[in-house]
Amino acid sequence: MFVLALNSVRHRPGRFVATLLSAFLGAAIVMTFNSLHDTAGARGVDEVSAESMTTAATVVGGYGSLLAFFAVASTLTVNVRGRAEEIRLLRSTGATPAQITWMVVGEAVVVGPVGALLAIAPSMLAGRLLLEMFQDSGQVARDVAYAFGPVALGSGLVVTLSASVGAAFLAVRRATRAASGAGRSGGRARRFAGYGALAAGAASVLSTLALDATDPMAMAPAAYGSILLAAGFAVFSPVLLRAVLGRLARPVEAVAGGSGHLAVHTMRRRAAELSGVLMPLILFTGMATATLYMQAVENDVIRAAGLTRSVDDKNLETLNLVVVGVIVVFSCVMLINSLYAATSFRRREFGQQRLAGATPGQVLGTVGCEGLLLTATGVFFGTVAGLAGILPFTYARTDGIRPGQGFGIWLGIVAVAAAATLVTSLWTARLTLRTPAVDAVAA
Amino acid sequence: MFRRSQQEHSPRAATALRLVSVSKVYGTAQSAVTALDGVTLSLGAGTFTAVMGPSGSGKSTLLQCAAGLDRPDRGRVVVDGEEMTGGTEARLTKFRRQRVGFVFQQYNLLPTLTVAQNTALPLKLAGRRVDQERVREILTQVGLGDRLGHRPDQLSGGQRQRVAIARALVTEPGVVFADEPTGALDTRGAREVLRLLQRAVRVHGRTVVMVTHDPVAASYADTVLFLADGRLAGHLSGPTVDAVAERLAHLGDRVRDDAPTGV
Ligand SMILES: Nc1ncnc2c1ncn2[C@@H]1O[C@H](COP(=O)(O)OP(=O)(O)OP(=O)(O)O)[C@@H](O)[C@H]1O
Ligand SMILES: [Mg+2]
Numbered sequence: 088m089f090v091l092a093l094n095s096v097r098h099r100p101g102r103f104v105a106t107l108l109s110a111f112l113g114a115a116i117v118m119t120f121n122s123l124h125d126t127a128g129a130r131g132v133d134e135v136s137a138e139s140m141t142t143a144a145t146v147v148g149g150y151g152s153l154l155a156f157f158a159v160a161s162t163l164t165v166n167v168r169g170r171a172e173e174i175r176l177l178r179s180t181g182a183t184p185a186q187i188t189w190m191v192v193g194e195a196v197v198v199g200p201v202g203a204l205l206a207i208a209p210s211m212l213a214g215r216l217l218l219e220m221f222q223d224s225g226q227v228a229r230d231v232a233y234a235f236g237p238v239a240l241g242s243g244l245v246v247t248l249s250a251s252v253g254a255a256f257l258a259v260r261r262a263t264r265a266a267s268g269a270g271r272s273g274g275r276a277r278r279f280a281g282y283g284a285l286a287a288g289a290a291s292v293l294s295t296l297a298l299d300a301t302d303p304m305a306m307a308p309a310a311y312g313s314i315l316l317a318a319g320f321a322v323f324s325p326v327l328l329r330a331v332l333g334r335l336a337r338p339v340e341a342v343a344g345g346s347g348h349l350a351v352h353t354m355r356r357r358a359a360e361l362s363g364v365l366m367p368l369i370l371f372t373g374m375a376t377a378t379l380y381m382q383a384v385e386n387d388v389i390r391a392a393g394l395t396r397s398v399d400d401k402n403l404e405t406l407n408l409v410v411v412g413v414i415v416v417f418s419c420v421m422l423i424n425s426l427y428a429a430t431s432f433r434r435r436e437f438g439q440q441r442l443a444g445a446t447p448g449q450v451l452g453t454v455g456c457e458g459l460l461l462t463a464t465g466v467f468f469g470t471v472a473g474l475a476g477i478l479p480f481t482y483a484r485t486d487g488i489r490p491g492q493g494f495g496i497w498l499g500i501v502a503v504a505a506a507a508t509l510v511t512s513l514w515t516a517r518l519t520l521r522t523p524a525v526d527a528v529a530a
Numbered sequence: 531m532f533r534r535s536q537q538e539h540s541p542r543a544a545t546a547l548r549l550v551s552v553s554k555v556y557g558t559a560q561s562a563v564t565a566l567d568g569v570t571l572s573l574g575a576g577t578f579t580a581v582m583g584p585s586g587s588g589k590s591t592l593l594q595c596a597a598g599l600d601r602p603d604r605g606r607v608v609v610d611g612e613e614m615t616g617g618t619e620a621r622l623t624k625f626r627r628q629r630v631g632f633v634f635q636q637y638n639l640l641p642t643l644t645v646a647q648n649t650a651l652p653l654k655l656a657g658r659r660v661d662q663e664r665v666r667e668i669l670t671q672v673g674l675g676d677r678l679g680h681r682p683d684q685l686s687g688g689q690r691q692r693v694a695i696a697r698a699l700v701t702e703p704g705v706v707f708a709d710e711p712t713g714a715l716d717t718r719g720a721r722e723v724l725r726l727l728q729r730a731v732r733v734h735g736r737t738v739v740m741v742t743h744d745p746v747a748a749s750y751a752d753t754v755l756f757l758a759d760g761r762l763a764g765h766l767s768g769p770t771v772d773a774v775a776e777r778l779a780h781l782g783d784r785v786r787d788d789a790p791t792g793v
Binding site: 344345348349352353355356357436438439440441442443444445446447448449520523524525528 | 640
């Protein structure tokens with residue numbers, strides 16, 4: 088079966104582009120920040136420099152790794168779900184569930200580390216740039232040399248491998264069970280994991296309150312908490328989505344006609360599957376909201392502490408924003424990546440809609456409606472997850488609860504989320520419409 | 531199910547389907563395959579026609595070109611008195627909505643919609659009013675009146691194909707095309723599907739064109755058209771199973787004689 092897995096990677100590489108890209112980006116983020124641990128641990132690094140780097144690596148490297156873990160896992164889930172048809176076919180040609188599981192997990196074992204290995208060189212480059220920024224801001228002494236060592240490499244491999252293999256295993260187990268007609272008994276483990284993530288997230292967020300007001304690590308538990316809450320919400324979002332769709336059926340149909348009709352009914356049915364797509368959407372909104380606002384608060388505090396703004400302060404502010412920006416861009420790319428994968432797997436479904444009498448415009452209309460509903464759900468949960476991190480952090484740092492920043496950042500985040508979701512899914516759907524409908528359903 | 535609502539359509543043309551020198555070539559240069567080679571035919575309204583021929587003889591291509599799912603390279607296609615002109619996929623889709631129903635071997639129902647929703651979908655997409663009572667009636671007539679809320683994956687293959695037939699008939703099209711509609715079914719499921727198609731023609735005056743490999747299926751039709759190498763190779767009226775089988779066997783001979791190199 089491992090041979091089968093290798094073959095399947097070799098012969099249809101297109102399907103693995105998305106998973107490979109997610110492993111690559113995930114590993115790059117993890118390794119870039121964690122290489123600061125290696126750099127700080129080298130001999131001859133002075134104490135101050137080491138501490139700044141260790142703090143950054145622990146905070147950003149830590150929640151960056153958690154974020155990468157969920158992002159890679161959700162792409163893998165989307166990939167396996169999109170291949171339900173192929174899995175059914177394999178079963179009907181005599182493959183046992185264990186064989187199919189080994190095949191899909193085998194693919195993950197190949198793709199995960201390949202992505203991580205490809206990410207080594209870019210991570211070294213990015214890590215070096217990061218170090219330079221630290222040096223420019225005066226956080227780290229000029230004579231510290233960049234190092235890329237076991238911590239970076241190990242964490243990159245562990246995060247991508249465990250996320251992709253774990254997600255592949257869970258998703259394929261569900262797929263083979265569904266194919267064999269046994270009910271969806273996997274739901275319980277999933278709910279359990281969801282509750283776990285919510286509980287851990289809440290605890291992490293609340294622990295921020297116990298920290299000292301000046302603790303440089305205060306952002307870590309808040310960010311961890313936001314990510315965990317986002318992941319937990321993603322597990323339960325289908326329930327809400329289904330309930331909302333039940334209400335929305337009539338109005339959406341009235342506004343969007345046949346397209347709206349298809350969108351609402353398709354989404355209600357596929358609600359459970361949509362959590363794979365909602366995960367990166369909620370993560371992006373939650374992460375972007377949490378980190379951007381927290382960083383803004385942090386910068387305000389730094390600014391208030393120094394009476395005049397020195398060059399160093401300014402550099403520090405830039406550094407912080409760059410670090411946070413990297414994380415936000417990363418989660419946005421992951422969102423685009425898994426939406427692309429999820430949409431391109433629907434070629435057959437779109438073909439069936441066209442054969443039933445939908446014009447290409449109506450297919451795109453359906454995708455657009457779905458995109459709007461997804462964005463609304465994702466933004467809602469993402470905002471809740473983000474706020475859960477922001478409020479205690481702001482309280483710990485400033486005594487107030489609400490950050491001084493207005494809604495501007497949030498509106499920008501929502502706009503980016505909506506644009507990424509709509510543009511990616513519409514553009515991908517348009518690509519699949521190039522295939523004649525008859526061929527699309529046969530493929 | 532097969533009742534007509536007068537106000538929505540212009541009067542039905544006497545010739546339901548007309549093809550004039552229709553040709554279709556796939557691929558280019560060396561790899562070009564002539565799937566249809568100047569096919570001309572004319573089918574009257576209210577007829578049940580089977581199309582038979584060896585694998586690769588162009589049956590599916592013929593059906594898809596006639597149904598507006600594919601564009602012929604040359605020739606004219608007239609469905610229900612209206613000539614199919616090229617243009618965008620959206621235009622072809624709108625043409626099909628009004629005049630053509632299609633039944634596929636693999637059903638192609640939408641897995642996320644219920645039986646009733648699948649049946650009503652072509653009407654919804656065409657922006658026509660959906661009369662739930664009529665959807666129920668049509669599904670009752672295909673024997674699925676008690677399965678309205680089921681999903682396709684809760685039905686047997688034969689039941690799914692009957693939903694597909696209901697969906698193809700609900701728009702009251704000029705011609706219903708079926709490409710091996712019984713190909714994936716067992717004997718009983720196949721018989722039910724064939725009886726439905728036959729009844730649509732005999733009782734309700736629909737026009738059906740069906741591709742099949744099975745002489746038994748073909749014997750339900752009024753006429754069998756034979757296709758070989760993309761050309762019409764004769765027809766048979768009032769087909770019996772034996773007559774069809776024999777004719778098919780000879781068709782095989784002829785094809786082999788024509789191509790002694792065995793390409
Ligand atoms: N999309 C395509 N691209 C290239 N060649 C094609 C395509 N579709 C059909 N052909 C070729 O056109 C010829 C006719 O195909 P068609 O599918 O119409 O045959 P058929 O009579 O339906 O066969 P079968 O009984 O096996 O379904 C075949 O030689 C086939 O290989
Ligand atoms: Mg065929």
